[in-house]
Amino acid sequence: MKGLLIVISAPSGTGKTTLVNMLMKEIPTLEFSISCTTRKPRPGEVNGKDYYFLSLEEFEKKIENNELLEWAEVYGNFYGTPKDKVLQALKEGKDILLDIDTQGALQVKKNYPDAVLIFILPPSLKELEKRLKKRGTEDPETIERRLLIAHKEISLATKYDYIIVNDQIERAFENLKSIITAERWKTHRIKEQFDEIINDKEMLELLKSGA
Amino acid sequence: MKGLLIVISAPSGTGKTTLVNMLMKEIPTLEFSISCTTRKPRPGEVNGKDYYFLSLEEFEKKIENNELLEWAEVYGNFYGTPKDKVLQALKEGKDILLDIDTQGALQVKKNYPDAVLIFILPPSLKELEKRLKKRGTEDPETIERRLLIAHKEISLATKYDYIIVNDQIERAFENLKSIITAERWKTHRIKEQFDEIINDKEMLELLKSGA
Numbered sequence A, B: 001m002k003g004l005l006i007v008i009s010a011p012s013g014t015g016k017t018t019l020v021n022m023l024m025k026e027i028p029t030l031e032f033s034i035s036c037t038t039r040k041p042r043p044g045e046v047n048g049k050d051y052y053f054l055s056l057e058e059f060e061k062k063i064e065n066n067e068l069l070e071w072a073e074v075y076g077n078f079y080g081t082p083k084d085k086v087l088q089a090l091k092e093g094k095d096i097l098l099d100i101d102t103q104g105a106l107q108v109k110k111n112y113p114d115a116v117l118i119f120i121l122p123p124s125l126k127e128l129e130k131r132l133k134k135r136g137t138e139d140p141e142t143i144e145r146r147l148l149i150a151h152k153e154i155s156l157a158t159k160y161d162y163i164i165v166n167d168q169i170e171r172a173f174e175n176l177k178s179i180i181t182a183e184r185w186k187t188h189r190i191k192e193q194f195d196e197i198i199n200d201k202e203m204l205e206l207l208k209s210g211a
Helices: A016-026 A056-064 A083-091 A102-111 A125-135 A140-154 A169-184 A191-198 A201-210 B016-026 B056-064 B083-091 B102-111 B125-135 B140-155 B169-184 B187-198 B201-210
Strands: A005-009 A030-032 A068-074 A077-082 A095-099 A116-121 A162-165 B005-009 B030-032 B068-074 B077-082 B095-099 B116-121 B162-165
Touching: A005 A016, A005 A102, A016 A030, A016 A095, A016 A169, A056 A068, A056 A077, A068 A083, A068 A102, A077 A083, A083 A095, A095 A102, A102 A116, A116 A169, A116 B187, A125 A140, A125 B201, A140 B187, A140 B201, A162 A169, A162 B187, A169 B169, A191 B140, A201 B125, A201 B140, B005 B016, B005 B102, B016 B030, B016 B095, B016 B169, B056 B068, B056 B077, B068 B083, B068 B102, B077 B083, B083 B095, B095 B102, B102 B116, B116 B169, B125 B140, B162 B169, B169 B187
Parallel strands: A005 A095, A005 A116, A030 A095, A116 A162, B005 B095, B005 B116, B030 B095, B116 B162
Antiparallel strands: A068 A077, B068 B077
8 A cells, every 4th residue: 555645734832843753653654754955964964864965956956857845945055855755655655754834735735636734733823922932942033933934834724634733732643643544544545455355356256146 | 613424334244333333432422313214113213213204295395305415215115314403413513423325425425525434345245245144144145135235335435535444343443433533623624713723813913013
């Protein structure tokens, strides 16, 4: 059976990283997609493990050749999801998880409509503000900028397949797991198994002879 | 939040009744839809509890007035799902379970596209044959007829939203539960909750003043 391409997005402070980590631990067949980037490797980062490190020319070529499921420019560096690696893994039956922003997610859906897009929502913007303040790592201006971006991102959530509200992490996790399980049994995805049953030759003969 | 209309079909001998009973026990918000029928009440059957017992004229009027989500004639009696009762219950946030055949299920989908159609598949037709024989209640001819009907029903399963293979009852049950959970978080279903978050007036003012 082909794997699932799962795309998760959430505003900063929604608890997405925690949920993604729980998910990776729970589902052993789930793999993170390794992005490619034009950013320089940081000390300790390994090519092909943390990122595929590319030159700007190489990256541009990938865009031109339509070899990326999605890409974006962030602070002067380019980041993208290599299409061939993802499609190959899916073909091998692996489930791939992409943890990307709304812009990227919608690009993926366009290039691979079978992707499952899940948006994780904070219980309220006020709650999100509270969580961001609680972190204590960001100044008021950064928090306000994050809230503005959050609001913009949330307004794109209606284009996702699912929206989960993270009001309680265990519940959100259960919902996330259920979505992944359920998606495996979508009719178009189990076609192989289905055809085997419906086209069982021996049985068909038996039915025909009896009819 | 509006309830879910869940429609489950399966060939006889697939284990559907067991799964449906497990589901009713597990999900307290889940309710069985009460069908209407022109069949005479059997001793002990209560109108409005087991069935809504109708005269043929009353039933025909319901068909004409498009008051049934689906209906069928079985051995000279009519059976149908009353639309008003189901829609009212869904509006009240109750989840409704319909346990009907493929013909009925596809009628429901046509009349209420938001219904979630789940087909339960035996692991193979041979396994289904084995299970039917094991029951020991039916003669070979009846078993063969059931297999023929099963094959016809299975060929309509591709029109369902989900196909679950009941190779192991606990696993099938988990998948069934996951589908119901996942469907609650489909984007179009949580619109209310979503609008509340995105249109939070106080927060919008705050964002605007800061922007």
